[in-house]
Amino acid sequence: MIIEVARLGQRLVRDDRVTTHAALVSRAFGARRIYMSEANADIRDTLRGVNRTWGGDFEVVLEQDLKGIIRRRKADLFGVAHLTMYGEALDAVLPRMARLENMLVVIGAGKVPREIYDMADYNVAVGSQPHSEIAALAVFLDRVQRGRQFGIAPPGAARRIIPSRRGKLVVDGEPSGRP
Amino acid sequence: MIIEVARLGQRLVRDDRVTTHAALVSRAFGARRIYMSEANADIRDTLRGVNRTWGGDFEVVLEQDLKGIIRRRKADLFGVAHLTMYGEALDAVLPRMARLENMLVVIGAGKVPREIYDMADYNVAVGSQPHSEIAALAVFLDRVQRGRQFGIAPPGAARRIIPSRRGKLVVDGEPSGRP
Secondary structure, eight states: OEEEEEEEOOOTGGGHHHHHHHHHHHHHTTOSEEEESSOOTHHHHHHHHHHHHHOSOOEEEEOSOHHHHHHHHHHTTOEEEEEEEEEEEHHHHGGGGTTOSEEEEEEESSOOOHHHHHHOSEEEESSSSOOOHHHHHHHHHHHHTTTGGGGOOOTTOSEEEEOOSSSOEEEESOOTTOO | OEEEEEEEOOOTGGGHHHHHHHHHHHHHTTOSEEEESSOOTHHHHHHHHHHHHHOSOOEEEEOSOHHHHHHHHHHTTOEEEEEEEEEEEHHHHGGGGTTOSEEEEEEESSOOOHHHHHHOSEEEESSSSOOOHHHHHHHHHHHHTTTGGGGOOOTTOSEEEEOOSSSOEEEESOOTTOO
């Protein structure tokens, strides 16, 4: 499954840290790319640095026309899931997504235009309480992939972590047996 | 199960938005309280406003001695789970938590002192890639409660959402049949 994320409507610089979290979560939960508008271009560099250290080729794509991205991915037969507290319950939607091959996940920072609700194939509520688009994205990607994203080691890592009960075990390079 | 969250080491004002997300996620995912140090006291007011509108009595507790909180909750037989990318894999830890009655979840913003790793009953990695303590908290609470947190309507809500495929359906008050 190819997963992409689009983040709509970043507001001001105060959101930069939240925007970085959205990109890092997209990468760590198996998406190949995040599209965002109005973001500080430093975020691209931050994520490139993360790729160099921890592997993979996750991309930050700065794009003003996010509606154009949604239209293009619908034409490519991606399922478009817009995460909103007003949507259908996650448990109700997940079975209908089981056959999707590829997915574009749309998250909003602040008010999302009505048109997005209409364009989306699924408006999905990760709970019907206000919380965080970062949290919603993470839980949604975890549920859609049934946790399998955590078993995948991004290729080309300079460092990787050995899970540990108490310490911090970090080793160089990739798991043995890989190129 | 009683769940509490402690957030360590907020840095500067630039993290305020992230701190608010951490509190909102704690509330929306069924915790009764978040302890935090060094946070802007406005966050308390923000969360009180959220309670008034959306129900429940979630608390933001400003507390400098977070190690003291951890010690006290250990004495109360809460399981203390520290979320860190260096910890044991979530899937490996969850079965060992099945019998816990109450839980304190510790999340860090930035570097966490070594002592916390030793104090925690569980150091848990929600994936071994860098991402977001907000995302880690949400996925952890979702997995621990097996999604049941989304089925609970906080009491005393002034408004609630009716899940919807395309629109925003918000009604006054609580579900019928409740006091």
